Amino acid sequence: MTREKNGPSGSISLPLPPYDPEITQVEDTQHRPLPSSFEELKQLRNEEEDCSREFLDDFDLTIQNIEIITPNTALTAISLSRRIPLDVAQTRPGILFFHGGGRVMGSVFTGLNSLTEAVKTLDAVVISVNYHLSPDYPGLDVVEGCYASLEWLFQRLDIFRINPTQFMIAGVSAGAGLAAGTMLMARDRNGPTVCAQLLMCPMLDDRCNTISCLQFENGRGFYTNWDRYAWSCILGSQAGKEGVSPYVAPARATDLSGLPLAYIDAGSGEPFRDEDIAYATKLWQCGVQAHLHVWGGGCHGFDLFYKCELGRQACAARTKWLIEFLSSRK
Structure with missing residues (x-):
């Protein structure tokens, strides 16, 4: 199958790997036209589907609102945990989570369902951060806020009963890119340590020039057009140019040594496929362990927004790894 595209390099013709048949049978409710103005973007935010009921109506889960106050940052967050703890005398795994939405949309609940089974099985607690969005805030300021939330939580692991050896960072899509950037910042500043980074279909590269993007x-x-739009909100006129901070666009980093091991997954039918493969490859080149899963036929968010067997398989594989890995860290 071949389609003509008009990308930044002009007219090109590329064969496309097919989507999973179950995915193509479902209406694509995630495909949105680009906003023509900041006012239109704000309207899209207001019209986003509220996905909080999935968690609020789950009897096995409890949600609490949190304020993250640091000298330079004030953010809100939620903590997601079991309603009935397995053992209040024991410490538990903890996950700092950044939601999806292209860094221009989304809420603390966007993509959070990827972690609920691990929360219930492990008696883990997830802190999902309501980080600042672009273009309201510049890209580097957003990462600084995410790093401040990491420091804030790391200083309070005992309050949340989190075992330091079972403390990790995670994110979905744009949030996974923020998680990766936050870990680069933590490494360079000798900041808080985590045992792993769970990067689900991470948004990493502002240049948008890979084969999968095209x-x-x-x-x-x-x-891909949404990808470019999001990066233009995050970086303004600097998007795609030299000098972009690797904290904002982690694909720009040349040295990934000293980072925690990573679990990275993506679909074969999404723009982020090749930048995610490249990031895992660079981790291996720098001596860091990475688990990479590319699911043939999956579009972006196929495991979160589509009810299909491929998505169930991807979720099951990720959850199995997460539970086994964190259990081994006791």
Whole structure:
């Protein structure tokens, strides 16, 4: 299958790997036209589907609101945990989580369902951060806020009963890119340590020039034009140019040594596929362990927004790794 595309390099013709048949049978409710103005973006935010009921109506879960106050940052967050703890006398795994939404949309609940089974099985607690969005805030300021939330939580692990050896960072899509950037910042500043980084379909590269980006200019879900739009909100006129901070766009980093091991997954039918593969490859080159899963036929968010067997398999594989890995860290 071949389609003509008009990308930044002009007209090109690329064969496309097919989507999973179950995915193509479902209406693509995630595919949105680009906003023509900041006012239109704010309207899209207001019209976002409220996905909080999935968690609020789950009898096995409890949610508490949190304020993260640091000298330079004030953020809100939620803590997600079991309603009935397994053992209040024991410490538990903890996960700092950053939501999806291209860094321009989304809420603390966007993509959080990727962690609920691990929360219930392990009696883990997830702190999901309501980080600042762009273009309201510049890209580096947003990462600084995420790093401040990491420091804040690391100083309070005992308050949340989190075992330091079972403390990790995670994110979905744009949030996974923020998690990766936060870990680069923590490494360079000799900051808090985590045992792993769970990067689900991470958004890492502002240049948007990989083969997969060119293939999926108008793909399902979060397609390449939205990727470029999001980066223009995050970086303004600097998007795609030299000098972009690797904290903001982790694919820019040349040295990934000294980072915690990573679990990275993506679909074969999404713009982020190749930048995610490249990031895992660079981790290996720098001596860091990485688990990479590329799911053939999956579009962006296929495991979170589509009810299909491929998505169930991806979620099951991720959850199995997460539970086994954190259990081994006791």
